Amino acid sequence: MKDYDAIIIGAGHNGLTNAAYLAKAGLRVVVVEKNDYIGGAAVSREMHQGWIYSSCSYVCSMMRQVLHRDLDLSRHGLLLVPYLGTVNFGDDGETLLAYHDEEAAHLELKRHSPHDADAMHRFQTDLARYAQLIRKTLLRTPPDPTTFRPRDIRELLFLAKQFWALGEHEIYEYVRFFTMSAAEYLDDYFENDMIKAAMASPGIIGTALGVYSPGSAYILLHHVMGDVDGSIGAWGLARGGMGAISNAIAGALRQHGGEIRTHAGVQKVLVEHRKAVGVVLENGDEIRARIVVSNLDAKRTFTKIMDRADLPPGIYEKAKNFKIRGSSGKVNIALSGLPKFTGVPDNRYINRGGQGFTGSLETMERAYDCWKHGRWSDDPFVESVIPSAWDPTVAPPGKHWMSNFVQYCPSKLADGPWTPEKRDQFGQAVIDKIERYSPGFKDLIVHMEVRTPHEIEAEIGLTEGNIFQGELTIDQLLFNRPFPGYAQYRMPVRNLYMCGSSTHPGGGVSAICGANAAREILMDLKRPNTVPEDDCLDE
Amino acid sequence: MNMNDPYAGERLKESPFHPREDALNIRNAWGAWNGYKFAEYYYDAEYEYFCVRNTCATYNICPMQKYHISGRDAEAMLNRMVTRDIVKQPLNRVAYVLWCTDEGRMIDDGTIFKLASDKFMLTCGSPCSAWLEKSVFGFDDVTVTDVSDEIAALSLQGPTSCAVLKKMGLDGIETAKAFDIMRFPFHGDTLMVSRTGFTGDLGYELWIAPELALDLWDELYAAGSDYGIQPYGEAATNMARLEAAFIMPGMEFNEALKTIHFEHDQTPFELSLGWLVDFSKPHFSGRNALLKEKKRGPIYTLTKLDIEGNKPAEGSYIYGNTRCTREIGYVTSAMWSPAVKANIALAMIRTECLQGDLWAEIYYEKELRQYHKVARCTVRKKPFWAPARARATPPPDF
Numbered sequence: 001m002k003d004y005d006a007i008i009i010g011a012g013h014n015g016l017t018n019a020a021y022l023a024k025a026g027l028r029v030v031v032v033e034k035n036d037y038i039g040g041a042a043v044s045r046e047m048h049q050g051w052i053y054s055s056c057s058y059v060c061s062m063m064r065q066v067l068h069r070d071l072d073l074s075r076h077g078l079l080l081v082p083y084l085g086t087v088n089f090g091d092d093g094e095t096l097l098a099y100h101d102e103e104a105a106h107l108e109l110k111r112h113s114p115h116d117a118d119a120m121h122r123f124q125t126d127l128a129r130y131a132q133l134i135r136k137t138l139l140r141t142p143p144d145p146t147t148f149r150p151r152d153i154r155e156l157l158f159l160a161k162q163f164w165a166l167g168e169h170e171i172y173e174y175v176r177f178f179t180m181s182a183a184e185y186l187d188d189y190f191e192n193d194m195i196k197a198a199m200a201s202p203g204i205i206g207t208a209l210g211v212y213s214p215g216s217a218y219i220l221l222h223h224v225m226g227d228v229d230g231s232i233g234a235w236g237l238a239r240g241g242m243g244a245i246s247n248a249i250a251g252a253l254r255q256h257g258g259e260i261r262t263h264a265g266v267q268k269v270l271v272e273h274r275k276a277v278g279v280v281l282e283n284g285d286e287i288r289a290r291i292v293v294s295n296l297d298a299k300r301t302f303t304k305i306m307d308r309a310d311l312p313p314g315i316y317e318k319a320k321n322f323k324i325r326g327s328s329g330k331v332n333i334a335l336s337g338l339p340k341f342t343g344v345p346d347n348r349y350i351n352r353g354g355q356g357f358t359g360s361l362e363t364m365e366r367a368y369d370c371w372k373h374g375r376w377s378d379d380p381f382v383e384s385v386i387p388s389a390w391d392p393t394v395a396p397p398g399k400h401w402m403s404n405f406v407q408y409c410p411s412k413l414a415d416g417p418w419t420p421e422k423r424d425q426f427g428q429a430v431i432d433k434i435e436r437y438s439p440g441f442k443d444l445i446v447h448m449e450v451r452t453p454h455e456i457e458a459e460i461g462l463t464e465g466n467i468f469q470g471e472l473t474i475d476q477l478l479f480n481r482p483f484p485g486y487a488q489y490r491m492p493v494r495n496l497y498m499c500g501s502s503t504h505p506g507g508g509v510s511a512i513c514g515a516n517a518a519r520e521i522l523m524d525l526k527r528p529n530t531v532p533e534d535d536c537l538d539e
Numbered sequence: 540m541n542m543n544d545p546y547a548g549e550r551l552k553e554s555p556f557h558p559r560e561d562a563l564n565i566r567n568a569w570g571a572w573n574g575y576k577f578a579e580y581y582y583d584a585e586y587e588y589f590c591v592r593n594t595c596a597t598y599n600i601c602p603m604q605k606y607h608i609s610g611r612d613a614e615a616m617l618n619r620m621v622t623r624d625i626v627k628q629p630l631n632r633v634a635y636v637l638w639c640t641d642e643g644r645m646i647d648d649g650t651i652f653k654l655a656s657d658k659f660m661l662t663c664g665s666p667c668s669a670w671l672e673k674s675v676f677g678f679d680d681v682t683v684t685d686v687s688d689e690i691a692a693l694s695l696q697g698p699t700s701c702a703v704l705k706k707m708g709l710d711g712i713e714t715a716k717a718f719d720i721m722r723f724p725f726h727g728d729t730l731m732v733s734r735t736g737f738t739g740d741l742g743y744e745l746w747i748a749p750e751l752a753l754d755l756w757d758e759l760y761a762a763g764s765d766y767g768i769q770p771y772g773e774a775a776t777n778m779a780r781l782e783a784a785f786i787m788p789g790m791e792f793n794e795a796l797k798t799i800h801f802e803h804d805q806t807p808f809e810l811s812l813g814w815l816v817d818f819s820k821p822h823f824s825g826r827n828a829l830l831k832e833k834k835r836g837p838i839y840t841l842t843k844l845d846i847e848g849n850k851p852a853e854g855s856y857i858y859g860n861t862r863c864t865r866e867i868g869y870v871t872s873a874m875w876s877p878a879v880k881a882n883i884a885l886a887m888i889r890t891e892c893l894q895g896d897l898w899a900e901i902y903y904e905k906e907l908r909q910y911h912k913v914a915r916c917t918v919r920k921k922p923f924w925a926p927a928r929a930r931a932t933p934p935p936d937f
């Protein structure tokens with residue numbers, strides 16, 4: 001049997017990134033993936049003939065450009081295309097168009113509120129300032145504030161320096177920011193409810209929080225800290241769907257001699273003498289390696305594929321209590337034509353943007369109430385894009401596919417387990433909502449894939465269907481992610497590492513977690529580092 | 540002259556496609572090229588650039604200069620003018636060419652279309668009637684006709700371009716190889732299509748009588764509506780051509796006939812276009828000087844650079860050391876390439892220094908404050924962007 005230096009459990013984009021960097025350093029690596037396809041939540045799959053869905057994640061902004069460049073992902077087929085404006089729909093059918101052009105966007109805001117149109121400049125400036133600070137921490141391992149190792153002290157000083165550079169006033173603001181709700185935060189800037197709702201929506205995406213819940217302001221930031229070609233906060237589409245990202249990383253991995261085995265679910269991490277030494281696959285095969293890296297979320301890693309007896313005391317409990325509540329659904333729809341929305345001009349650019357069925361803060365909060373009570377909402381917040389309006393590769397010419405991300409959808413229903421019927425009812429609620437804004441929409445539907453947290457967990461193993469592999473609240477961020485004391489990608493069992501979104505800086509298609517973990521592993525193995533520094537440092 | 544409009548003499552010409560372009564130029568971003576009103580961009584330069592790389596887009600090449608050169612001596616005349624051997628050029632093929640002064644300095648580059656054994660079309664960026672006239676000297680049977688305004692031309696570039704032409708009914712277009720010319724009946728006339736372009740991607744150029752220009756536009760846009768068709772202007776062109784490492788007058792080279800200072804123009808060898816100079820053919824303009832230049836080696840060499848970081852090295856000097864005391868060249872064009880995800884540039888670098896370290900001193904601005912940094916440059920041998928589809932026959936549908 002071939003021996004490996006490293007086994008990576010899970011071919012999510014982070015697992016692939018981790019493996020690619022280890023392989024680049026000359027390690028013999030193998031990625032073992034339970035599904036017969038790769039990518040995890042960054043995946044493209046032909047679910048209906050001629051239509052390729054990005055089944056889970058659908059837009060890209062967090063992907064670190066420097067990793068894209070360093071792994072030469074363009075040569076491996078990746079093209080990221082920024083997309084244009086978005087239409088937000090109010091409860092009463094009113095529209096708010098986020099035009100691509102600054103002047104036009106300003107005029108449109110002014111139509112709703114001259115005050116808010118001006119305030120938008122201050123809002124975006126403040127947000128960009130915070131985003132810039134966070135960006136500088138992304139491709140770095142969080143310091144452990146309790147040790148006095150020189151490296152941790154150096155990193156703490158780095159953080160402190162960035163922080164102090166904000167100026168005294170902003171430091172107070174920033175700290176407040178981490179604990180505030182999105183709605184409260186927006187109250188500081190805006191008066192118009194529809195504008196507030198539109199701005200608040202990134203604060204609840206993927207989160208078991210409502211717009212009025214403390215902590216949702218940070219989530220908002222998490223969604224604007226990325227960029228497309230340096231344009232911070234912008235989002236783009238991957239040509240060929242989000243799977244193109246994973247496939248390109250897999251291309252880089254193979255180029256460096258790495259292996260991928262699909263249909264190779266891990267049943268158990270092998271631990272001997274308190275060291276990870278390999279894995280046992282579901283088919284009983286055993287693979288051994290010097291180190292083992294888990295791309296699974298923290299809860300799944302420690303409660304599903306590890307023996308409790310192999311863990312030091314307290315870890316199992318920590319993992320069990322790791323906050324990873326699922327709150328989102330996804331409805332992928334094949335359409336026979338481009339839908340038309342009431343009150344939206346047939347503008348070739350707006351037609352290529354996204355749709356935010358935001359309604360009002362009140363509507364969003366009511367949708368959250370349903371989640372709390374173990375129900376899906378009949379009037380959910382839906383964030384949609386029609387990638388086929390941009391991407392000629394994902395649907396036949398003239399046909400379209402629409403990605404609908406739905407907030408909220410609970411992983412556990414109050415009235416018993418999820419069933420296919422209930423799943424379809426949830427899907428129905430979503431298309432009923434869209435139909436209200438786009439009469440005739442349902443007639444365009446050719447095929448539909450409805451995904452609740454239940455499907456998401458079953459397919460890609462995101463516990464409870466939480467899209468971030470663990471909630472992004474302050475107690476689970478930076479040096480607390482996934483658990484205090486274990487934020488540097490090394491796990492409580494020697495030679496075991498984690499590289500998925502459960503680690504710093506958290507969820508999203510960024511490739512950062514995988515790259516950061518590789519840097520730590522190579523350091524432990526005393527190998528030269530292959531992971532580049534971020535290129536946002538001189539922003 | 541129209542006396543009712545006192546500014547008539549100062550207004551720019553409008554191309555046959557103008558009514559359609561005007562409707563789509565919602566930003567009113569007009570510039571000029573050879574007297575024509577010419578779009579800088581229509582909506583957003585970056586968006587249009589991405590259409591070229593992701594779907595397809597059209598670029599108005601009406602302002603490009605076009606000359607019919609015909610007669611028994613046409614081929615010999617052109618062969619004496621340009622540096623490439625066009626006698627080898629088959630019928631219905633296009634060749635990229637350049638021509639030089641007797642001193643071997645580059646006047647312009649362009650393309651030659653072989654339309655018949657005794658009929659060619661030469662296209663180029665700047666007017667060159669006077670030089671053509673000079674070049675005819677000594678040949679008996681050559682006629683040069685400026686057909687710039689008699690032919691409307693539109694470039695269609697991008698991965699879905701072949702699919703759009705097929706949808707438009709151009710049967711067999713997928714069999715055209717790069718640099719092939721094909722003809723199709725169009726509204727009782729002929730539509731000429733060449734598989735050429737200035738983007739380094741899959742693409743075609745469409746040549747039509749001006750009276751049929753709008754019909755062509757309408758049919759193309761009808762066919763292209765499901766394939767992401769979009770007009771693009773100068774800004775997006777400049778991005779795409781730089782990724783393909785194509786040279787631009789006024790950027791990489793200064794046209795020899797418009798150069799005041801001694802040797803501030805360039806030779807083909809300096810521009811890394813030596814492959815276009817064929818010494819095995821009979822005499823041509825600049826031959827002796829170029830032969831000398833080839834033997835000696837060019838003083839400067841146009842070089843493709845991949846520069847660390849993401850700040851475009853626009854206008855940067857290139858140094859041989861990080862302290863920036865040994866100046867060895869200058870950047871001619873630079874940008875962050877969204878498709879390649881690299882900080883790319885073309886630079887003129889002293890040939891003797893190419894083997895050593897290369898550093899660019901980059902200036903950039905942050906909210907009015909000036910910053911600068913020194914970034915390592917790596918020489919690239921191949922164009923930054925060269926997808927397989929650009930050469931594939933038949934090309935893929937996207």
Ligand SMILES: Cc1cc2nc3c(=O)[nH]c(=O)nc-3n(C[C@H](O)[C@H](O)[C@H](O)COP(=O)(O)OP(=O)(O)OC[C@H]3O[C@@H](n4cnc5c(N)ncnc54)[C@H](O)[C@@H]3O)c2cc1C
Nearest residue numbers: 010012013014034040041057058059266461467501508509
């Ligand atoms: C519905 C949805 C929408 C989202 N939208 C966006 C978006 O638009 N933009 C964005 O940036 N982010 C989005 N996200 C978040 C983002 O997709 C994830 O955070 C990211 O893809 C996680 O990547 P990962 O590599 O860390 O882990 P994962 O993608 O979770 O990868 C884990 C891998 O491990 C495999 N695995 C599980 N168990 C085993 C086992 N026992 N043995 C072997 N293999 C196993 C899984 O099959 C999977 O391939 C979304 C997520 C979801 C679910």
